Structures are given as C-alpha cells and as structure tokens.
Amino acid sequence: MTTPSDAAPAAVRRAPAPYMNPYLAGIGLGLVLLASYLVMGRGLGASGAFSSACAVAVGAVAPAHAAGNPFWQDYLQAGVGHPLKEWLVFEVLGVLAGGFLSGVLARRVRATVEKGPRISTGGRFALALAGGALMGIGAKLARGCTSGQALSGGAVLSAGSWAFMLMVFAGAYGAAWFLRRQWR
Amino acid sequence: MSMPLYKLGAFGDEASLVVAFLIGIGFGFFLEQAGFGSAKKLTDQFYFRDLAVFRVMFTAIVTAMLGLFWLGWAGVVDLSLVYVSTTYLAPQIVGGLLLGVGFTVGGYCPGTSVVAVATGKLDALFFLGGTFLGILAIGVAWPAVEGFAHSTDLGRLTLPEVLHLPFGAVVFLVVLMALGGFWGAGALERRLGGKGEEEP
Numbered sequence: 001m002t003t004p005s006d007a008a009p010a011a012v013r014r015a016p017a018p019y020m021n022p023y024l025a026g027i028g029l030g031l032v033l034l035a036s037y038l039v040m041g042r043g044l045g046a047s048g049a050f051s052s053a054c055a056v057a058v059g060a061v062a063p064a065h066a067a068g069n070p071f072w073q074d075y076l077q078a079g080v081g082h083p084l085k086e087w088l089v090f091e092v093l094g095v096l097a098g099g100f101l102s103g104v105l106a107r108r109v110r111a112t113v114e115k116g117p118r119i120s121t122g123g124r125f126a127l128a129l130a131g132g133a134l135m136g137i138g139a140k141l142a143r144g145c146t147s148g149q150a151l152s153g154g155a156v157l158s159a160g161s162w163a164f165m166l167m168v169f170a171g172a173y174g175a176a177w178f179l180r181r182q183w184r
Numbered sequence: 185m186s187m188p189l190y191k192l193g194a195f196g197d198e199a200s201l202v203v204a205f206l207i208g209i210g211f212g213f214f215l216e217q218a219g220f221g222s223a224k225k226l227t228d229q230f231y232f233r234d235l236a237v238f239r240v241m242f243t244a245i246v247t248a249m250l251g252l253f254w255l256g257w258a259g260v261v262d263l264s265l266v267y268v269s270t271t272y273l274a275p276q277i278v279g280g281l282l283l284g285v286g287f288t289v290g291g292y293c294p295g296t297s298v299v300a301v302a303t304g305k306l307d308a309l310f311f312l313g314g315t316f317l318g319i320l321a322i323g324v325a326w327p328a329v330e331g332f333a334h335s336t337d338l339g340r341l342t343l344p345e346v347l348h349l350p351f352g353a354v355v356f357l358v359v360l361m362a363l364g365g366f367w368g369a370g371a372l373e374r375r376l377g378g379k380g381e382e383e384p
Binding site: 019020022023025026027028029030031032033034035036037038039040041042043044045046047050051053054055058065069070071072080085087088089090091092093094095096097098099100101102103106108109110111112113114115116124125126127128129130131132133134135136137138139140141142143144145146147148149150151152153154155156157158159160161162163164165166167168169170171172173174175176179180182183184 | 214288
C-alpha cells in the first residue's frame with residue numbers, strides 16, 4: 001500500500017505473480033471443458049465467434065453479397081433471434097472477462113508489445129496481422145481452431161480433431177526456424 | 185442419464201447464453217493463469233524452451249476425457265448426445281497446417297489472442313484484426329473453396345472406430361501418451377531449448 005510519504009514511482013509497484021503450474025492450469029482448463037460438455041453437450045471454441053461478428057459486418061456493408069453466400073448465411077441464420085446472440089459469442093465475451101479478471105489478480109494487465117529483442121514493433125505488428133489472417137483461413141477450412149478442434153475435439157477423441165492437432169504442431173514447428181528472429 | 189443438461193431440456197436457449205458467458209470466464213481465467221496471454225510464452229513451445237502449451241493442453245484433454253469416460257460409464261452422461269465434430273480429413277489437415285504456421289507467425293491462436301487483448305497486449309489487437317481479415321477472405325472466396333472444404337467427409341468418426349479398439353483402451357493409450365510426453369518434455373527443454381543454461 002502506498003502512503004503519502006513514500007511517493008513510490010510506478011516502476012517499483014509489486015511484480016506480476018508467477019504463472020500457475022502448467023499441470024494445475026491444465027486440470028482447471030480440463031474441468032471447465034468437462035463442465036461445458038456436461039451442461040451444454042458441446043465443447044469450447046473461439047474462432048466461430050469471430051465468424052459471427054464478421055458475418056454481421058458483411059451483412060451490414062454488403063447485404064446482397066451476404067444474402068447469396070452460404071458461408072455468411074450459416075452465421076447470419078444462427079443465434080437466439082439475432083446472429084450475435086450466439087453461444088460462442090457469449091462464451092468469447094466470457095473469455096475476455098475471465099482473462100482480464102485473472103490478469104488483474106496476478107497484476108499482469110499492462111499495455112505492452114510481445115516480441116523478441118531483434119524485431120521492431122512495426123515488424124511485430126505486421127507479423128501478428130499476417131499470422132492472424134493465416135489462422136482465420138485455417139480455422140474456417142478446419143471448422144475450428146485450437147479450442148474447438150484440438151482441445152474440445154481432442155477430449156472426445158474425434159479422429160479429424162487429432163489429425164488437425166498433429167498438423168498444427170507440424171506447421172508451428174516447421175515455421176519456427178524461419179521466424180526465430182521475431183521471438184529470440 | 186441426466187446429462188448433458190441442455191440437450192435433455194433442463195434449460196432453454198436464452199439461459200444457455202448465460203452459461204456460455206460463465207464457462208467462458210473459466211476458460212479465459214485458466215488460459216491467462218497458464219501464461220497463454222503472452223505470445224512469448226506460447227511460442228516458447230515451438231523452440232523447445234518451455235513446453236507449457238503441450239503440458240496444459242494435454243492435461244486438459246486427459247482431464248475432460250477421463251471425466252466423460254467415467255461419467256458415461258457410470259450412466260450420468262449420455263455420450264451419444266455429446267457433440268463430436270464431423271471429420272473432413274483433407275481440409276482439416278490443410279487448415280491445421282495453416283493454423284500452425286499462423287501460430288508461430290502471429291504468436292497466438294484465436295482463443296489466446298482474446299486473453300492477450302484482455303491483458304493489454306497491443307500485438308494481439310493486430311492478430312485479432314488479421315483473424316477478421318482471414319475470415320473475410322475465405323468467406324468472400326467461399327464459392328471457390330467450398331468443394332474442398334466439404335471433401336473427404338468421414339462423418340462422426342472417433343479414434344476407437346479408426347483403431348478398432350474399445351473406448352476404454354483408447355482412453356488408456358491417450359493417458360499413457362500424455363504421461364510419456366510429460367516425462368519427455370523436461371528432457372527436450374534441457375537438450376534442445378537450452379533450459380538450465382543462462383537465459384538470453
């Protein structure tokens with residue numbers, strides 16, 4: 001606690017808490033996933049929520065294009081009365097809240113750029129944008145991302161999810177050598 | 185059989201959105217606690233510096249899998265009502281590869297990028313913007329890629345069916361594989377990731 005007399009600069013505020021033991025965090029995550037299966041009969045997800053948001057934006061800007069495109073229609077016809085009143089949209093809003101809550105408790109909420117020492121901030125932003133675009137395309141082809149396919153599909157032993165998971169690790173390790181200057 | 189609650193009509197669609205938000209809070213909380221709001225922590229996996237992604241992911245898979253297996257065996261949950269996504273083998277292989285490359289290039293995956301944004305990572309905002317652009321691109325190009333995206337449709341296919349083994353045997357093999365991986369992860373970090381030497 002700061003008192004008027006010690007006038008501490010921001011730099012000496014308490015350090016962030018260490019991350020949770022990975023096995024403990026994994027058990028916690030696994031129990032959340034199990035709860036989702038027991039309560040809802042479905043697993044977790046993330047990319048589907050972005051697709052819903054994207055479809056609503058496309059529907060607003062280019063309604064004629066959206067009306068004739070089955071990809072956007074799938075998302076525009078989903079939801080409880082509105083395409084954004086969709087299960088994954090609310091789940092991802094929860095992820096945002098839960099991540100923020102954990103970050104505040106661990107004193108890790110701070111405006112930063114995550115990168116290695118040898119790449120500029122602009123370069124990092126460009127690669128983040130490019131990586132996100134690859135993810136968006138890959139997740140739509142595979143019908144899910146690391147959450148929906150690898151984690152959720154993995155736990156119910158879906159054959160396609162396990163093939164997907166192996167390929168995610170293969171792609172990520174395959175690209176690692178080329179991207180080493182970004183991270184190290 | 186009293187579960188899955190929603191599929192058996194315990195509550196309706198509006199209430200399911202509240203459940204979604206609460207489950208999301210738990211999901212985001214443990215992702216952030218694991219350190220997955222940090223692109224450096226996530227990508228350390230791919231340089232063998234810190235295999236936390238593997239440890240967390242496989243502990244979570246084993247935990248949920250064992251819970252479903254035992255509760256199904258005890259007759260608490262009707263596993264035929266639990267959603268198993270359809271296998272489309274070729275698009276899932278290509279999509280997985282693209283996503284994996286995108287993981288190392290971008291530093292996040294869609295779920296972890298949300299947690300990163302929640303904890304102030306500015307690069308994660310660009311990653312999220314890129315994800316929207318990617319979805320926009322494939323959505324606009326959908327008539328051209330739809331044929332491939334719907335190819336090699338193998339239906340609701342599970343590993344026990346592929347391997348011609350009982351459900352319990354595959355569960356046991358996955359647990360063994362995970363334990364072997366956890367045992368090997370530390371050795372990989374020491375041999376290939378330079379753990380135990382000075383940190384750069």
